[in-house]
Amino acid sequence: MEKILVVDDDPTILKLIKMRLELERFEVATAPDAGKALELAKEDHFQVALLDFRLAGKDGVALMGDLQKIDPELPVIILTAYGTIQGAVEAMKKGAYGYLTKPFEYEELILQIKHCSEKRGLSEEVKRLKSLVTEQYGFDQIIGKSDAMKKVLEQVVLAAQVDSSVYISGESGTGKELIAKSLHLASARKNGPFVAINCAAIPENLFESELFGFEKGAFTGAQQSRKGFFAQAHDGTFFLDEISEMPPNMQAKLLRVLEEMAFYPLGGNKLVKVNTRMVAASNKNLEELVQAGRFREDLFYRIHVVHIELPPLRERKGDIPLLVKFFLRKCTERMKKDITGFSPSAFLKLNNYDWPGNVRELENTIESAVVMSSGPVITEELILRGKTVDGGILRPFKDAKTEFEREYLVQLIEMTEGNVAKAAKLAGKHRADLYDLLKKHDLNPHTFRKSHLEN
DSSP states (O other): OOEEEEEOSOHHHHHHHHHHHHHTTOEEEEESSHHHHHHHHHHSOOSEEEEESSOSSSOHHHHHHHHHHHOTTOOEEEEEOGGGHHHHHHHHHTTOOEEEESSOOHHHHHHHHHHHHHHHHHHHHHHHHHHHHHHHHOOTTTTOOSHHHHHHHHHHHHHHTSOOOEEEEOOTTSOHHHHHHHHHHHSTTTTSOEEEEEGGGSOGGGHHHHHHOBOTTSSTTOOSOBOOHHHHTTTSEEEEETGGGSOHHHHHHHHHHHHHSEEOOBTOOSOEEOOOEEEEEESSOHHHHHHTTSSOHHHHHHHOSEEEEOOOGGGOGGGHHHHHHHHHHHHHHHHTOOOOEEOHHHHHHHHHSOOTTHHHHHHHHHHHHHHHOOSSEEOGGGSSTTOOOTTOSOOOHHHHHHHHHHHHHHHHHHHTTTOHHHHHHHHTOOHHHHHHHHHHTTOOGGGGSHHHHHO
């Protein structure tokens, strides 16, 4: 039974909400103030919290912050009177799921609670998935904590609940196989085999025998029968990486097998039936290949039931510190080297690089730096040797501040065409203070006036 925490300093409202929610088969805990609410949150696990915006001693927004320190994933709905709607909107900006204005319709309250509960369930499944991946593969930080990767993991959790085919797209090195493995672990097939092949690595003349197996004597050199990858994935997951590289004749055969989930091994006359989930991936745009006639349209739609797109590392730079820490620990443990971290300029260089090779390139870069380092700290010259990285030098704070200040003033005066009064108003500064700053940076507002520029 789902548990709801309700906090309001009006005992009548508390009683009414409790009664209505219990009729909907929720378990309800009530608190008349922030102190009691925090006590309950420390003792129990709630799916949703309903907080009155105005509480004696502490408002609902402040209480929301305290509750989410105890449980960061706790969804919160703010209950507000008409005159405090703006405060509730501010609460949503700070992380509240939604708000209801008193008096509210209980049907709307129940609907919001159910949506919150679904969100909470999804967050908990993502946590469980991360734990499974860590336990199985040791990738404790490699998935990352960015919003982009959180969205990917939520898609994985949802896809794992059904048995439809999944297509994973993303640039080379983004971790498509790891996501496929995560999908397998989160699904009902987790106890079955996970079989992965790279279509680009299989010679065209061996494709059919590798996928479907062969019988003894099927061709020269077939000394004994062998089970193919498809049959090996029975009751599990079959992952075809770089499916865009599959030869056209094999695309037709794969389509038929996916439609019937049965095939004949090469040289065999006994039908083999399989029960496997198909997961495919590519770093190329399959839709463009379909339009160019290089990939079968019917196969594209067969494998493209659920689409998960992995973001490149340059779009989730917030994950770089976690990945760097993970790869550094992994490399130093394997090489038995005592390296504590990176110099500030080395770390800045890692952060400013665009990583066209994505996570794989980052791992190789860290490994190379660990190999070449002779001290406890990895310095800038050991990172991305021979490559120029914009902004890779860490300047003193004073210099960076001065440069930013001057650039800001130039843009400000250009925008106002040399009108210091307008510029001061836009910047939120007194005119005299702005004149002092202009003088400090040797900027003359007269040179930015339109009449001056036209002369």
